[in-house]
Amino acid sequence: MAAIQFRLLKQDGAARLGSLTTPHGLIETPIFMPVGTQATVKAMTPEELDAIGARIILANTYHLYIRPGHELIRRLGGLHRFMHWDRPILTDSGGFQVFSLNELRKITEEGVRFQSHLDGSYHTIRPEDAVAIQEALGSDIAMCFDECTPYPATHDYARRSMELTTRWARRCKDAHSRGDQALFGIVQGGMYRDLRERSAAELVEIGFDGYAVGGLSVGEEKEHMYGVMEWTAPLLPADQPRYVMGIGTPEDLVEAVWRGFDMFDCVMPTRNARNGMLFTSFGRLNIKGAAYAEDQGPVDPACGCYVCRNYSRAYLRHLYRSGEILASRLNTYHNLAYYLDLMAQIRAAIAEGKFDSFRREFHGRRETQ
Ligand SMILES: CNc1nc2cc(C(N)=O)ccc2[nH]1
Numbered sequence: 001m002a003a004i005q006f007r008l009l010k011q012d013g014a015a016r017l018g019s020l021t022t023p024h025g026l027i028e029t030p031i032f033m034p035v036g037t038q039a040t041v042k043a044m045t046p047e048e049l050d051a052i053g054a055r056i057i058l059a060n061t062y063h064l065y066i067r068p069g070h071e072l073i074r075r076l077g078g079l080h081r082f083m084h085w086d087r088p089i090l091t092d093s094g095g096f097q098v099f100s101l102n103e104l105r106k107i108t109e110e111g112v113r114f115q116s117h118l119d120g121s122y123h124t125i126r127p128e129d130a131v132a133i134q135e136a137l138g139s140d141i142a143m144c145f146d147e148c149t150p151y152p153a154t155h156d157y158a159r160r161s162m163e164l165t166t167r168w169a170r171r172c173k174d175a176h177s178r179g180d181q182a183l184f185g186i187v188q189g190g191m192y193r194d195l196r197e198r199s200a201a202e203l204v205e206i207g208f209d210g211y212a213v214g215g216l217s218v219g220e221e222k223e224h225m226y227g228v229m230e231w232t233a234p235l236l237p238a239d240q241p242r243y244v245m246g247i248g249t250p251e252d253l254v255e256a257v258w259r260g261f262d263m264f265d266c267v268m269p270t271r272n273a274r275n276g277m278l279f280t281s282f283g284r285l286n287i288k289g290a291a292y293a294e295d296q297g298p299v300d301p302a303c304g305c306y307v308c309r310n311y312s313r314a315y316l317r318h319l320y321r322s323g324e325i326l327a328s329r330l331n332t333y334h335n336l337a338y339y340l341d342l343m344a345q346i347r348a349a350i351a352e353g354k355f356d357s358f359r360r361e362f363h364g365r366r367e368t369q
């Protein structure tokens with residue numbers, strides 16, 4: 001039996017309503033995955049994540065390999081038990097982190113040699129190792145080890161990089177043997193339509209449980225990002241999950257759903273929260289602003305979350321300016337609640353066949369405060 005089952009429940013244009021059954025529970029799609037890099041979604045407890053509607057979180061293979069080590073986590077019962085989260089977990093393969101955290105990395109056919117960002121020790125991760133690490137962690141969904149093609153890249157570089165990613169994907173599939181864990185392929189190809197189309201076709205030929213689009217949100221212009229999504233989604237099997245990695249702003253999420261994607265992850269709601277940048281139904285709000293010094297209103301009157309029901313903008317501004325730990329906690333709680341509620345609204349709009357009007361209304365009411 002496959003580790004996951006995806007059911008396409010309804011389409012509204014290219015937008016899809018689906019359900020994804022995993023060994024750790026069911027996920028309604030489109031879904032946003034809070035990022036829990038080091039086995040924690042920073043500043044949140046699993047109970048709080050559950051309360052705001054998080055149904056799957058992401059953890060980073062590279063970080064957990066470096067510290068505390070995947071074998072330690074395996075010995076202690078796997079990642080779910082280690083972090084007290086019993087819903088689904090998706091682990092990325094480490095490819096992106098190795099490339100983004102290690103200037104001195106060396107890419108060969110065999111794999112990637114790099115220095116730990118913590119102690120400078122030398123390591124080599126091959127596709128087979130990335131699979132073994134994720135099997136030890138016990139995530140519900142593992143990702144193939146890929147090269148996230150940098151931006152900008154020449155067509156020739158992007159072609160060679162994509163071809164390496166395909167060869168690595170084949171090796172990942174051959175090495176993967178954990179039956180209760182799904183494995184997703186990652187489409188690369190830079191900003192080039194012919195390469196993206198080749199990458200998608202080659203990965204579908206190999207055959208995976210779902211497909212991600214990588215190599216985006218790497219500094220490219222929005223029209224490149226949206227173009228790659230448009231070229232790629234139709235080439236991926238309609239009856240399997242489509243995940244675009246590292247996306248994105250609330251606007252990006254709406255646009256990616258509109259183009260046929262089901263799964264998303266981004267550090268934006270959690271990272272921006274710690275910097276005082278809050279997301280609302282009318283745009284972004286910088287809680288540091290002097291305008292909020294005596295504002296007794298909630299962050300977002302349209303948000304029903306615990307933070308918006310119990311704390312004022314004035315208090316959140318005070319916490320942030322005072323460097324209080326509670327500032328990170330409450331800001332993160334609200335931002336994730338906003339993202340997860342946005343996804344619930346998107347699912348409801350697709351279910352009613354009204355996603356087009358939802359999309360128009362959503363963009364019409366956004367401006368930065
Ligand atoms: C934040 N941007 C982002 N781009 C990504 C690309 C990949 C990838 N594997 O190409 C993974 C994570 C990513 N996060």
Ligand SMILES: [Zn+2]
Binds near residue numbers: 306307309337
């Ligand atoms: Zn709120």
